[in-house]
Amino acid sequence: MKYLIPFVGMGKYKLLQSTKRIIDLLELDKIDFEVEVWENEDVTNKFPWTLLKASNGITFYFAKDKLFKIVVEEATDVALENGIHVGMPMSEATKIDVGLNFDDWNEDWESPLGYWLEDDLDTNNVMSISIFIKEAIDDEEFNKYEW
Amino acid sequence: MGMKASSGLFKNTRGAQQYELDIQYFASKKPEGVYSSTGHVSPKSISKNRDYYYGKSAEEIAEDMEKLGYETSIRVSSRRRSKAKIIVVVNYDKHRNITQVQVSPGSKRHGDIPYVKIGTTQSGKFKVIDGKQSGYKTDGKEKAKLFFRRKQK
Numbered sequence: 700m701k702y703l704i705p706f707v708g709m710g711k712y713k714l715l716q717s718t719k720r721i722i723d724l725l726e727l728d729k730i731d732f733e734v735e736v737w738e739n740e741d742v743t744n745k746f747p748w749t750l751l752k753a754s755n756g757i758t759f760y761f762a763k764d765k766l767f768k769i770v771v772e773e774a775t776d777v778a779l780e781n782g783i784h785v786g787m788p789m790s791e792a793t794k795i796d797v798g799l800n801f802d803d804w805n806e807d808w809e810s811p812l813g814y815w816l817e818d819d820l821d822t823n824n825v826m827s828i829s830i831f832i833k834e835a836i837d838d839e840e841f842n843k844y845e846w
Numbered sequence: 847m848g849m850k851a852s853s854g855l856f857k858n859t860r861g862a863q864q865y866e867l868d869i870q871y872f873a874s875k876k877p878e879g880v881y882s883s884t885g886h887v888s889p890k891s892i893s894k895n896r897d898y899y900y901g902k903s904a905e906e907i908a909e910d911m912e913k914l915g916y917e918t919s920i921r922v923s924s925r926r927r928s929k930a931k932i933i934v935v936v937n938y939d940k941h942r943n944i945t946q947v948q949v950s951p952g953s954k955r956h957g958d959i960p961y962v963k964i965g966t967t968q969s970g971k972f973k974v975i976d977g978k979q980s981g982y983k984t985d986g987k988e989k990a991k992l993f994f995r996r997k998q999k
Binding site for chain 2: 737739741742743744748758767768770803804805806807815817818819820821826827829831834835838839841842
């Protein structure tokens with residue numbers, strides 16, 4: 700089992716590492732991936748993002764060549780340290796982490812421990828888990844790209 | 847043209863032509879329908895003019911809002927997995943009552959249907975969904991007032 704550590708990363712895959720470093724790690728682990736670039740031309744502070752979409756259901760988000768977010772969607776061998784994982788009933792997740800709070804504007808669950816969960820409305824299970832750098836908590840701070 | 851001759855600008859610049867912008871020319875080109883002349887939106891105006899939002903980018907919506915006096919910046923959401931953009935208003939008040947606009951290409955949670963969510967100072971939140979109600983997944987607990995595409999007659 701690989702563990703997601705908020706504000707830190709997942710095993711060898713650390714937040715703020717470069718795109719090349721993460722690609723090297725994926726190749727070392729023999730995990731295929733696709734590269735997607737979001738130009739973000741219509742935003743006020745224009746910084747393109749690069750996404751590495753790994754075949755194991757994990758997506759790595761980069762800006763300024765720094766890994767700022769890891770999103771787990773399908774991987775069954777990944778969990779938070781408290782045991783929450785994709786596919787777990789949301790009712791169970793909210794018992795494990797009583798601080799989980801539904802954010803109506805973003806339409807996801809935020810934890811004071813430093814992660815976000817999305818719930819699947821068909822199954823009522825956890826659909827995705829995101830960990831991120833601290834600056835990503837505040838969109839305004841994040842969009843300054845001074846990190 | 848939107849310019850007129852002016853005196854008094856760049857007095858010491860020899861040979862330079864002197865112009866100032868005719869602000870009235872630009873201010874007269876305001877979007878209509880969903881907004882009142884002061885930039886105010888209401889559940890009724892959004893419901894009636896929901897078509898305004900279909901297919902519009904965050905940039906286009908922000909441009910229209912700025913014609914009505916809104917000061918905005920556009921951010922990319924660090925939180926969403928989609929390419930959602932957020933228009934943030936810095937000078938909202940009781941007239942210019944929009945605080946934020948989220949322009950989403952759709953999320954897996956709701957069935958990948960594009961939508962625009964509008965936050966206001968006192969009237970709550972509105973979501974204009976570019977699709978039919980039947981294709982939209984919801985838990986029925988959304989606080990935003992939902993507007994779907996009208997049935998074609």
